[in-house]
Amino acid sequence: MTTVLSIEQNLFDLAPGSYAMDWDNVGLLVGHREAQVKKALLALDADDATVAEAVEEGYDLLITHHPLIYKPLYHLTGDSGPERRVEALLRGNVALVSMHTNLDAARGGVNDALAEALGLTEVEDFLNEDAREGIPSIGRVGTVEEMAPAAFLEQACRALDTNGGRYYLCRRVRRVAVGGGGCADYLTDAYRAGCDTFLTADCKYHNFTLAADLGINLIDLGHYATEYVVLPRMKSRLEKAFPEVEFTLSARERDVVGVVAPPKKG
Ligand SMILES: [Zn+2]
The missing domain is CATH 3.40.1390.30 (NIF3 (NGG1p interacting factor 3)-like)
Incomplete structure (x- = not known):
């Protein structure tokens, strides 16, 4: 049985927690280490789209680059994006593991x-x-x-x-x-x-x-x-280590930053 802990440890073997910057917050951020993982979703961010995908499609684990929680959450009342998404992950039984500046350096x-x-x-x-x-x-x-x-x-x-x-x-x-x-x-x-x-x-x-x-x-x-370039590589590595687990790149995640071409002059 593959657990959240075994996947977290595998990711820390690749990107040790000691590589993270002081201000960072990496590793298991939501969920329980002993929980079983059959399906894991990979994304850069735990945004509304990827959290909804993980919950609706029955994933056990969401693995992201950017941590969902940087600053202390003083309450879970749905007043901010992170509060809303932590609650959604907990209700949906989806664990969240993030590998951030440790993965930048690794x-x-x-x-x-x-x-x-x-x-x-x-x-x-x-x-x-x-x-x-x-x-x-x-x-x-x-x-x-x-x-x-x-x-x-x-x-x-x-x-x-x-x-x-x-x-x-x-x-x-x-x-x-x-x-x-x-x-x-x-x-x-x-x-x-x-x-x-x-x-x-x-x-x-x-x-x-x-x-x-x-x-x-x-x-x-x-x-x-x-940064996205790291995700397919991380997926391949995890598939080799845990052939019994299904790893998937998020189908719903998009770059939130759009780029506009200047209008033609004259
Ligand atoms: Zn980044």
């Missing part, structure tokens, strides 16, 4: 998946401001066959199946730093690491002006697309 986690999807070789740790002794960094650096920045941008958009992005491009691409999700503040670290290109998400206007000052390409392909 070998075979978010950033290795991102580097692999982009075709980076000679992949190594990205020594940025959050790098910690003895723990893989949040981010990776690697190389690609030298190419024009527009060609790399197009290749990356395809590889990540993004719904859009923003960029500052000024030079040819060879050495690339990646940081899945909101890693824009590592831009200077990417420059110091000798990278010509930094691909991440959640960039502000001033990250782009700094990229122009430094003379480094900055590509923002969205939080969802730069």
Whole structure:
């Protein structure tokens, strides 16, 4: 019998809890460790769509990247999204396990998946401001066959199946730093690491002006697309470890961020 505990432990073998940042909240967040798991659903977020899917389709476990509970919940009255969804999971007998910044850092986690999807070789740790002794960094650096920045941008958009992005491009691409999700503040670290290109998400206007000052390409392909790449890999790993359990990628989850194309001028 496979339990929530055995799956949680397997995920912690991949992404140890000690890799998580101090402010994070990873592991089993809802449910009981001894509960049996026959069907598990994987998603980036425990939002209304994925929680409803897990409950309605009879899943025993929801595995997400982003934790549903970051801050203390002082009551469960349905007044906020997290309160509503914790209640729905409990009523539906669905456990919730989240692997967040520990999975960002882990070998075979978010950033290795991102580097692999982009075709980076000679992949190594990205020594940025959050790098910690003895723990893989949040981010990776690697190389690609030298190419024009527009060609790399197009290749990356395809590889990540993004719904859009923003960029500052000024030079040819060879050495690339990646940081899945909101890693824009590592831009200077990417420059110091000798990278010509930094691909991440959640960039502000001033990250782009700094990229122009430094003379480094900055590509923002969205939080969802730069992290989603880890889910199919995590699913394959879990299927090998627990062949008796059915693992499924959420069919209802969508990137909540839309991208609008500018209207044609004139
Ligand atoms: Zn994220």
